[in-house]
Amino acid sequence: MSRPRILVVGAGIVGLCAAWHLQRAGAQVTVVDRAGPGEGTSSGNAGAISQGSVAPLAMPGVLKSVPGMLLDPKGALHIPPRAWPAALPWLWRFVLAARPERVQDIAEGMSQLLAGAETRHREILREEGAEELLRDEGQLYLYRDAAHLAKDESAWALRREYGQRTEILDRAGIEALENGISPDYTVGVFLPEQGHILNPLRHARVVARGVERLGGEIRRAEVTDLVTENGRVTGIRAGGETLLAEHVVLAAGTWSRDLLRRIGLDVPLIAQRGYHVMIPDPGLMPRRPLVPADRKAFVTPMEEGLRVAGTVEFGANDAPPSPRRAALLLDDLRKLLPGARAEGAKPFWMGHRPCLPDTLPVMGPVAARPGLWCCFGHGHLGLTASAPAGAMLARAMLGPPANTDLSAFALERFA
Incomplete structure (x- = not known):
């Protein structure tokens, strides 16, 4: 069976953890961002892993x-x-x-997202030989x-x-x-x-190297549009070329809203x-x-x-x-x-x-645009939530079926 091609838009720590889990679960992943891995907001966070927040x-x-x-x-x-x-x-x-x-309700959703966050981070770092971080x-x-x-x-x-x-x-x-x-x-x-985390930028780079070690690709290019065909998202435009895939994961932080608006969707x-x-x-x-x-x-x-x-x-x-x-x-x-x-x-x-105003991120499939998945809006807890969010998203996309219901994080709650 062929490996599903997945494009991850955003090389911050959230996008990188999603890509790591997706690649590890058997997908063929390409991460695309105009900056290098972790060089945006992820490089400057406070370093706290706050799974109880x-x-x-x-x-x-x-x-x-x-x-x-x-x-x-x-x-x-x-x-x-x-x-x-x-x-x-x-x-x-x-x-x-x-x-x-x-x-x-929000606390219940955050509890599902953050439960075991430190264990999920340690899982990645252990496999990449950087547990000291x-x-x-x-x-x-x-x-x-x-x-x-x-x-x-x-x-x-x-x-x-x-x-x-x-x-x-x-x-x-x-x-x-x-x-x-x-x-x-x-x-x-x-x-x-x-x-x-002792060094957020080094941490992001460790995860990025892990994506590549597992067979994924990190590509540096500015994503300008999501490509649609008959209502389905089939790829992205980046660096002047069109990249196609079975699924696109939008993990572009605050820039996610601009890309969604170009296909007729909006989030606060x-x-x-x-x-x-x-x-x-x-x-x-x-x-x-x-x-x-x-x-x-x-x-x-x-x-x-x-x-x-x-x-x-x-x-x-x-x-x-x-x-x-x-x-x-x-x-x-x-x-x-x-x-x-x-x-x-x-x-x-x-x-x-x-x-986002209710603290919960947007995570999961977009009903109005098949082929598009979201993983953004983690606010002040982006570092903490990145590893568990990546694991949850990978299971929802590729299986085995997760116990966690992603409906609390759906984009459609803002309709």
């Missing part, structure tokens, strides 16, 4: 804090004036997703006091409901885990079963731009990701130094980055680890998180 962004408690964040010029959320026309309809859907019954030291969220923690209790309760193990720490407990944390933080939530996908700064020699290196809850930032130890990643900024793919947003991350570091050195920080980085 089932609580959607649209929690009622978060909604109450949004106005304050928008009014604070140094807040973790920023919507530039030029971004408001696109942001308003998205924010309305975001509000609707915060209804209690919808929150429970995944470190198991947990994650530590930090709060100023008990009242500060109480504001997030609904999200933590939801995580615990779906099996997230948490340990509440006092100041002595924090100091037993990490040195140098500001005394302003007196309460911690330790997640012992969550890990992190928006770019939430994130920034990071990398400090090669901070003088103080934590053992695990630290998350100051008042700043929504991740401070992560990596091979190349200390990465401070965060902020949420709405903006188009072609809008210029804001140095002021990046500078806020250095302020966050000083407030969290006052003894760390920020001198010598590398030039800041900015990337586009592909976010």
Whole structure:
């Protein structure tokens, strides 16, 4: 029996993990992207593997804090004036997703997606001989006091409901885990079963080499269109040529919406731009990701130094980055680890998180366009979800039949 030809549009970590699992399951896969493997948004993530993060962004408690964040010029959320026309309809859907019954449905979907995420990542890395990239030291969220923690209790309760193990720490407990944390933080939530990746770009390249080792192809070209024939998606146009296949997997992050629009489909996908700064020699290196809850930032130890990643900024793919947003991350570091050195920080980085208003990604077949499969919109959890999403997609496409129903992630939910 011939091997099905599958084109994967997008060489970020989501597309690469999908390609790895598809190639391993017996398909003939070609990954196409204008950039090299992992060189887009995947290279700049915070490195966290957060398999317990089932609580959607649209929690009622978060909604109450949004106005304050928008009014604070140094807040973790920023919507530039030029971004408001696109942001308003998205924010309305975001509000609707915060209804209690919808929150429970979203958490159920995220639990199905993220269950065993670290095991799935370790599976790939072990087969590719790079298991050292995944470190198991947990994650530590930090709060100023008990009242500060109480504001997030609904999200933590939801995580615990779906099996997230948490340990509440006092100041002595924090100091037993990490040195140098500001005394302003007196309460911690330790997640012992969550890990992190030491180098997201190297990680993506390892997966890409695995795709090639298994017999797949990585091709560098800009994808300009999806090719259709009698309503069916039969290929793509990339680099001035037409590539045909039995199936096309769209995993192009925030650029997925543009390609879908060209074949008459639309999804409320928006770019939430994130920034990071990398400090090669901070003088103080934590053992695990630290998350100051008042700043929504991740401070992560990596091979190349200390990465401070965060902020949420709405903006188009072609809008210029804001140095002021990046500078806020250095302020966050000083407030969290006052003894760390920020001198010598590398030039800041900015990337586009592909976010949908209900937190759930779009995954699975597109009923209106046979031959087209989607795997995008994983938002702030793209790294975590990439390996399990790739495994789920491969089983749905090639078998054996999966226990997980992909209907919760269907594009048609936005019809």
